[in-house]
Amino acid sequence: MAYDGSERGGPELIGGRYRLGERLGQGGMGVVRRATDELLGRQVAVKTLALDSGADPADALREARVVAQVRHPHVIVVHDVVEHEGRPALVMELVDGGSxxxxxxxxxxxxxxxxxxxxxxxxxxxxxxxxxxxxxxxxxxxxxxxxxxxxxxxxxxFGIASLPGATTLSRTxxxxxxxxxxxxxxxxxxxxxxxxxxxxxxxxxxxxxxxxxxxxxxxxxxxxxxxxxxxxxxxxxxxxxxxxxxxxxxxxxxxxxxxxxxxxxxxxxxxxxxxxxxxLGPTLREDAPAAAPTPAALDRAGQDTAAGGPGSGRRGPxxxxxxxxxxxxxxxxxxxxxxxxxxxEPPKGAAAGPHGTIGAGSTATSAPASTPASGTGRFPSRQVTDEDGFTLLVPSGATRSTDGARIIYTSPDGAVRVGVRIRPVPPGGAIGVMRASAEDGPTSNPGYRDATVEETTHRGLPAARWEFTWDGFTRAEGSRHTFDLAWEDDETLYDVWVSAPLGRLEEARSRFGATVDSFRVTGG
The missing domain is CATH 1.10.510.10 (Transferase(Phosphotransferase) domain 1)
Structure with missing residues (x-):
């Protein structure tokens, strides 16, 4: 184990040859100490079971047997098993360095x-x-x-590893x-x-x-x-x-x-x-007709592309x-x-870390208020009033998630995603954001193709529209198409997009128009 120079232990001798020294660390089942093998004159690490851990002494023997099965330069070596306070202790190689x-x-x-x-x-x-x-x-x-x-x-x-022929460690x-x-x-x-x-x-x-x-x-x-x-x-x-x-x-x-x-x-x-x-798997025909949700379709989750952020729209597993x-x-x-x-709890979308990254945590948000379905014809929708100060149409039954920068509403079958991002207008404005996002498209969206970027207006305000096809989140789901509109209002840039599988292109186009038309700011 690693030596990190932590607190001193007593000079206790165990197994007739191992002189215990500094404590190196403690886990759920045991304490690891630096020790000196007085017979061979070398430094080792000794793992003893914590008396108050409730661990079965057989667990230590089991771990030693597991490691003994695997001899490899990148696997810890167990040198010996000795008795300490009536329990087995593992004597292992000392890796001089931290974890x-x-x-x-x-x-x-x-x-x-x-x-x-x-x-x-x-x-x-x-x-x-x-x-x-x-x-x-x-x-x-x-x-x-x-x-x-x-x-x-x-x-x-390897304390909880599984070994053929041995009892698998588990605790009620x-x-x-x-x-x-x-x-x-x-x-x-x-x-x-x-x-x-x-x-x-x-x-x-x-x-x-x-x-x-x-x-x-x-x-x-x-x-x-x-x-x-x-x-x-x-x-x-x-x-x-x-x-x-x-x-x-x-x-x-x-x-x-x-x-x-x-x-x-x-x-x-x-x-x-x-x-x-x-x-990673078979690709469905991109021209396959859309079908009713199946159990496999319910496997889909994730968020979609927001223009202008590093890593936006990356394919997720x-x-x-x-x-x-x-x-x-x-x-x-x-x-x-x-x-x-x-x-x-319904899926509430705990935050997935800073935009474009995986890692940092945040608390989940509560479901927003909503009104009955309206606005997209044969594609059931509902009007939601979001806690971040806007209202818009989303698919009926959609769940909300956020990564801190973007807000995503995902349909119950995981296929259709409506996204919103609100931020100060960056240099270059809406068209600059869309052009930069399109340039990064091949990196952020695997299989990026059929892309168009055009400068336009929205409600008389400067705007830009981006549209493209890409390989989608999973090979099983197949390709997706994204519609994205960003517009400037005073010093704020509003970005609204809709994405769906290529086989549901008509639905994506219909929802995009209705969603953009329905978007209103409700807060300051």
């Missing part, structure tokens, strides 16, 4: 190339574990040690794992395989490159909402890592990026190259049906009690 969590807490952020090199080491460690049918199940920054001199990444703490009433880095299928209590560890790796890469967990929120309920429902939009700061992160954070484990392809892409990033993205996910989580009553709150 990734320590580095991030100190404000350090890794470059894309550094993050890719870190990811390669962790991926190789996981690949070695998976080859032995061992699942780590708790890949997170605190369990990644970084050797000071070599920069070697070491995966540690307790969630096993770290929610911010746990794959959605595990959150639902479903079967978890190697793909679940790869999801966690994707989240760790985001944390290393941006400084924070991609699903950091203010409460456990908001964390779970983000994992199973919200769009994941990688930060532009991640540069060439964006495709691999998108692939690893694909919510459907069957479509998630595999280890071999992830390694190829990370190796390209580490070499300073731009990795080619990989198709397919979201699991939130109501179904909440029900599944609640059915598995062995998880933390706070999960139960999710089954009583």
């Amino acid at each position: 990734l969590a320590d580095r991030l807490a100190a404000g350090e952020v890794f470059s894309p190339r550094e993050t890719a090199r870190l990811g390669l080491g962790l991926l190789d460690a996981l690949t070695a574990a998976h080859a032995r049918d061992v699942l780590h199940r708790d890949v997170k920054p605190a369990n990644v040690l970084l050797e000071k001199d070599s920069g070697r990444a070491v995966l540690t703490d 009433g307790v969630f096993i794992g770290t929610p911010e880095y746990t794959a959605p299928e595990r959150m639902q209590g479903g079967d978890a395989g190697p793909a679940s560890d790869l999801w966690s790796l994707g989240a760790v890469l985001c944390a290393a490159a941006t400084g924070t967990s991609p699903f950091r929120r203010d409460s456990i309920g908001a964390v779970l909402h983000a994992i199973v429902y919200e769009e994941v939009r990688p930060s532009a700061a991640m540069g060439p890592l964006v495709p691999v992160v998108r692939g690893l954070l694909e919510r459907d484990p069957e479509l998630r990026l595999g280890a071999a392809e992830a390694r190829r892409m990370l190796a390209a990033c580490a070499a300073g190259e731009e990795p080619a993205a990989v198709a 397919r979201a699991l049906p939130f109501v179904a996910a909440a029900a599944a989580v609640c059915a598995a009553a062995a998880t933390v009690a706070v999960l139960l709150a999710l089954q009583d």
Whole structure:
């Protein structure tokens, strides 16, 4: 384990040879101390079970057996198991350096190339574990040690890993794992395989490159909402890592990026190259007719393009049906009690971090007031009065979410999105914003094509209109089309857009006209 120079312990000798020293850290089940192996004259780390943790002594032996199955340069080495206060203690290699969590807490952020090199080491460690049918199940920054001199990444703490033929660690009433880095299928209590560890790796890469967990929120309920429902939009700061992160954070484990392809892409990033993205699933025919919502259609979630922001409109991974996910989580009553709150809440859209990034948390907003449907003919709509000081038409039953800069209303089937952004008029005005967004289109919107930008007026005010097609949020959903209008009113820029699958182009066009016409400012 890592030595961080923390408080002094007593000179107790255990196992007849290990002299305990400074405490290095403490987790839910054990305390880790620096120690001296007096027989071999080397520094080691000793993990002892905390007396008040309620941990079963068999858990320590189980962890030692798990690690013994996986011998790899990027996996912690267990040297010995001895008795301490009537319980087994693990004697491990001492990695001289802090954890990734320590580095991030100190404000350090890794470059894309550094993050890719870190990811390669962790991926190789996981690949070695998976080859032995061992699942780590708790890949997170605190369990990644970084050797000071070599920069070697070491995966540690296999305390909740699963091992073939061994009893799986579980505790009634307790969630096993770290929610911010746990794959959605595990959150639902479903079967978890190697793909679940790869999801966690994707989240760790985001944390290393941006400084924070991609699903950091203010409460456990908001964390779970983000994992199973919200769009994941990688930060532009991640540069060439964006495709691999998108692939690893694909919510459907069957479509998630595999280890071999992830390694190829990370190796390209580490070499300073731009990795080619990989198709994650079958593409539907773009001319397929629109159909009634199906269970698969309910898998869609995420937000759409707002003109002018870095990372706007990036393709997010397919979201699991939130109501179904909440029900599944609640059915598995062995998880933390706070999960139960999710089954009583509609999706309310906890904030997804600063515009164009994943990470920073915020509280969810309450549903806005609404009036009965009107305004878009055969496409059911309702008029909402938003808490941010405007009113407009949105799809009936739409749910509201926000990332702090943009407000998104998403239809019940996840297919149609109405967005609003209000801000001071930037240099260049509405047309400058639209032209800059269009120029960034190929980067922010995969498959960007058929784009037009034109200067116009709206209610006699300077305005600009942007329209384009792109590949959409998921391969299963297929291509999408976006209509976007921005206009200047005094010193304020209003930006309203509508996006829908290409097969529902008529609906998107109809809703866009009605939404723009219905928009009114209600607050100061």
